[in-house]
Amino acid sequence: MTLKVISSQEIVYEGQAKSVTLPGEKGLFTVLDHHASLISTLVKGVISFTTPEGSRDIDIEEGIVDVDNNVVSVCIY
Secondary structure (H helix, E strand, O other): OEEEEEOOOOEEEEEEOOEEEEEEOOEEEEEEOOOOOEEEEEOOEEEEEEEOOEEEEEEEOOEEEEEEOOEEEEEEO
16 A cells, blocks of 8 residues: 655655554554544554654644545644
């Protein structure tokens, strides 16, 4: 799947991911390939994801995520 993480200042990450774990308002949740469509708010925590090259973490204060058509779009602020 494609993962896009953006802020108002920059594109933090854009590329392929095997899995993405996000800090949702009701707890952590993981998105895998071909996940059902969803929109969720994000709270302070860590976005953890696995790429073909390895694992990576991004600390966030809050944000929103949209999952649709195998694309995970995250806007952090």
